[in-house]
Amino acid sequence: MTNPIADLLKSEVILVTGSNTTECHPIFANYIKEAVLRKGAKLIVVDPRKIDLVDYADIWLRAKPGTDIAWINGLILLIIKENLQASEYIKERTEGFEELKAAVEKYTPQYVSGITGIPASDLMEAARAYGKAKPASILYTMGITQHITGTDTVKSLANLAMLCGNVGVPGGGVNPLRGQNNVQGACDLGALPNVFTGYQPVTGDEVREKFEEAWGVNNLPRTPGLTVTEMFSAAEEGKVKAIYIMGENPLLSDPDMNHIEHCLKSLEFLVVQDIFLTETAKYADVVLPATSFAEKEGTFTNSERRVQRVRKAVSPPGEAREDYRIICELSGRMGYPMDYKGPEDIMEEIRSVTPSYAGITCQRIEGAGIPWPCPDEGHQGTPILHIEKFVRGKGLFFAIDYKPPAEPTDEEYPFLLTTGRVLQHYHTGTMTRKGRGLNMLYPELLAEINTDDAVHLGIGSGEFIRIASRRGDIKVKSLISERPGRGVIFVPFHFSESPANALTINALDPIAKIPEYKVCAVKVEKA
Amino acid sequence: MVKLTIDEREITVEEGATILDAAKLAGIKIPTLCYHKRLNPIGSCRMCVVEIEGLPNPMTACTTPVAEGIKVVTNSERLQRMRRETLKLMLVNHPLDCPVCDKGGECSLQDLVYEFEIETAEYRAEKKEREAIYATPLIRYWPDRCIMCLRCVAACRDIKALGAIDIVGSGFGAGISPVNKEKCESCGECIKVCPTGALTENLSRYKGRTWMVNRVKTTCAYCGCGCQLELNVMNNRVIGITTKDDDEVNRGSLCVKGRFGYEFIGSEERLTKPLIKRDGKFHEAAWDEALDLVAERLTAIKTAAGSDAIAGLSSARCTNEENYLMQKFLRAVIGTNNIDHCARL
């Protein structure tokens, strides 16, 4: 996120898109509600589903899944037509405006309406609301990114925000809400194939030299490695022979489950380190018992880039060990001893090689977390990014064109499937499906189908349906509702019994390599 | 800015502030019960009554906006009498089951009764049975313990904007009821603000008195909001979750997962020993055996097929330190950049 969440209380308009915030980020949703109901901010929701947040919205645009670039360009065009753009800001702080202007020229309300299904008048209302607000904030999540055009869509949102001078100001920003407790931290700390910690590229000679020196090794690999989706394909091809998985359940979380299963079976050696015997762990050669967040010390970094403490409350069950200790043990056995006294010791090393974390010590975040960048111990952290100038200097507008999703519907597969989460469960259900409480509230998978579609197919609420794509099929209970639009099916992916990812398509965004979970073509019938 | 006098001290506050806000700013303590800083003033408990010079009627400090030049008195014989009488009314038919009440020891009513030295339940009224139904199975409502401060109703309305519960009925028979049950998200915001033991968690089978429980502050393990919470630990088990109002990000709020999704920690299904698969079946193994095997196989594959034949998946569920070590392990020990995690999923 470019801005802290509490900044929403300063926003005049909040645009939420591709985020079912009340269910997936309930506490951030509290801020949206507070901004709207107590501060009087206007809320614009763009979502193919009538999510709960729509109840609080002034304007709701029901865009067809996978058509985001079209409506964003449509808004940009209308804002320019109405002369609501921040001209001074554009002149002083950005470049590429003319190119953007030319690129959005054809996105008239009528044209946009044809692609997205959003009525022209609603688009106009949204354009005026966003364009006139000073400042306005944009929130988005996987509904925007999990498309083959995900990167382009994010850039389009940035275009929109910069157009109105909303980047680098309190109450503004382009704010992706991170879906997992420490996904921000995992990225920050270099658990990515192309960068070391703090996004220092593996291709940079100086960077590599720095790490070689710090780690006391030679010849760190200089080419970017494989992304998660590529790893599994490489396994199938025999190029990758061993995978070491720490705390992930790709069989359920990755697209096209049958394909992943095949990949896992192709491996020579699979190690899974986890707190439960997950669906993925069942394919492992060795399973190592690890610890949950309640059993260890350390830090998490939240969506706001705020580094916060994790503290040990209970001792691990049986012989389970902290993940860091397991890695150290392995490393020693492979000829590279790692002698850390504990997580605090590791943090000291992180600080020494990571400029954005350099000022963050365990003592400093004892009371409250600090948002990076925090270059030294005297620094208070950086709640808002891009103040006064962008990280790259001038903010760059990208001229981007709309592209349809990878798998359009057709006669055989007439429905659009979109996947996501529900309030009561989390990711692959490894944690949330273990206790009584949450399962009392949401015991079994429900696939949302539009009322009209259900009537048309002769499906009653609670009846089982079979959903099939070109890659697989599942049987699930139906929930008939007005939430999805006509022709759209929503299936949560928490349930291994009827895994949504048996249906999804392994089509990736070419840059971010994010799979297109949010759109694929399926057919639906009574089971 | 508005200037006023409270207990003979001159105070300047912003327009729109309440007398209670002004008193807090000046460090003057006015007793409160239904007031909660995250909620719009409720004004149900009448404990914060103050006198304003020249006005015959006392007014509640929490609901009265300041006005230029007023002179406020927060403590007088009359006010103390009113507060004591009101407290006695709160105790009408209140079960004195403090010894078995989950809230015993951190109950605002208990504290006030203690502070004002109310020794007997002087007033009585015929008991009216109120239904103990609630909006979610995860929370139990104890109508007899409920003093109707309405904080829960306000929390559901002001913080969550749901309005799942509300006051139903009138007079002494009024109670808290689910009025929009389907809207309840089981977030427990109501439990959080309940000053007495009228709302308790219905989940944990392991009970512990407040003074027996160790509270460990940590960061929630679910979504990326980064909520701060306290794991309530007794006998090495997490038996509940509490929060503090002043913590950043969530300010004491949690969602249903954060507040009630802790059972997995103590689950019987947790892995407790390393497992090695032989002949398609898992067998428990000692750590040394398992680690030796992993080290041996990875070294063999690295030697035979090269570093890039090995890949690692780190985790968004693990700590920063662990992620750091995992990528260091892959890069420095295995010698590959094949490291990723589920950020994209």
Next chain:
Amino acid sequence: MTDVFFSSWGGEIVDNRGKEPENYEKIKGIALPSQFAGKEDIRALIGWYGIVLRSRDVNIVDLCRAYITAVQSESCGKCFTCRVGTMVLADTLTKICRGNGDEGDIDALVRVAEVIREGSKCNLGQTGPIPLLDAVKLFAEDFKRAVQDKKPILEGNYHYKLTAPCMDACPIHLDIPRYVESIKEGKFEESLNTIVEKLPLPGVVGRVCVRPCEMHCRRTILDEPISIKYLKRFVADDNLKKKKKVSFKQTPSEKTGKVAIIGAGPAGLACAYHLALKGHTVTIYERFGEPGGMAAMGIPDYRLPRNILGFEVEQIQKMGVAIKYNTVVGKDIKLSDIEKESEAIFIGIGAQASTAMGVEGEDKGYGGFIPGIEYLQKINVGVDPYPEGKKVVVVGGGNVAIDCVRSSFRIGKEDVNLVYRRTKREMPADHVEIKDAEEENVTFHYLTNPKKILTREGMVIGVECIRMELGEPDESGRRRPVPVEGSEFVIDCDILVPAIGQAIDLGLLEGKSGDNVKTTRKSTLVVDEFTMQTSNPRIFSAGDCVTGPSALINACAGGKRAAVNIDCFINGKRLEATDDDYFDRLFNDVKVFDPREKIGFLGGRKMLHLPMLPPEERKQTFAEVEKGYHFLEAKAEADRCLRCYRVGMIAV
């Protein structure tokens, strides 16, 4: 006649105990009627300002018990003192009345009553203990005896009603404190639901109501009334904005039937709505091509935009009410034919004909001479009534006159005058509207009366007026204007609009069915004041055609009342006044609210007025002049409400 032997009403003690009736000291400040519902003697009154005792048989302890029990049952439960305290009082009093009282009970009563009075959140708790405290103090012996005797006291007969000054003043008795509190708590939908329980036109009334409620708002004593009208408009607008359907609670009566309604004005619409709620089949006959009656034809768009009225009528139609437009009863269809196919008829034709001024030449049909209602009707359907004219003189001082002058600017007339025979102070028009018209630059000629229409070739060219001065008060209590001899002068104009009053066109009553419907000298329909039934038992009527030109909310209230009685009529129930009706009457006598009351709270929070378009801009357009509240403003305004609920009880 003074037959009251004790009163503590308003804190003024009159104690005639031990005196002979002929020596009774008179009570001031309250007129207690002798009978309730025309049949029961009122023996005592107990309420917000104290106790009034007429009969010595009334047991004061039991009276207090009954009263406090009523207060407890009405307590909203939102503050400790009132919710629990009144229960403690009620139980203690009950205990005493059953002969189980203890020594300490009376002390406890006083202590608890004091804290409820001083510490309660709203006026129910603040007023509830007042008569009890009076009684314990001034009838100490009676209480002492009740405790000592330990004998059960016979329970008396009582009637009570919950009211509030605003609620009582509202002709349709909207539960104002309740819907205002809902707004304060952000429950806008609930607020609207409270309103539409009684009133189907919240958006309309929220714009044009003459707001008797605000005139009776107790907050006025502290600073200014709360803006009940704008708050009502706010919840209606909020609902319209969110495109939500209003949820009507339809509860069909045992027997349902067909009802015809004549006139789709406020009275007819309210009647239709309440009949539809009871499951009856309703058809409305409307002479114009759109619904609303005077609300559509007589109120300009800048005060009441068409879409607001349209939306609310649409909601009524969605409940199954059919409207036949462009149908004049008496011309296109006979009243007797309607009577044949309906079980009951409601007449709500309003007062849409103009009253004559009694000025030379007004019946000649001069070009440029246009009666006020006709003038507005034309403008409201988008027609300039007389494009040739530029200079307008409107005669009259009511709201129609003001609407005529303000509308004139908006159709491009440049010079607009208003002639009124009294002064601004006596003008019956809404003072806010007068101010708005002044800002828009209407030229006001006060103490002026038209005498003669000046014409050339059948066209108006001016009006001869005479100066007036105020003499002795007339029957309406206003000082009578008297012409000043020899003060004649001429105002040049080419449009003359008389708007001095409206008359009722009774054309529809011609024929057999109508013959049975009695009318008055002023051509209004005669109805029973409680049941709205005319002399023809199957025909009911309300609104301007019964009352003469009056406020829209009165028409709605009349329409609702008629609907309730039509429902009874169809179900074969006796039509009669209810206890509520009699309480209305009683409260009218004893006054729910005394503007001299001292409220010991902090004031200084003034009403939040609506932002308006600037005069120069607004006079060019029919766009709505006032912008509604933002919801945060509405909540802040609602927070000013003192919630003046109070219980009034009589012993019979």
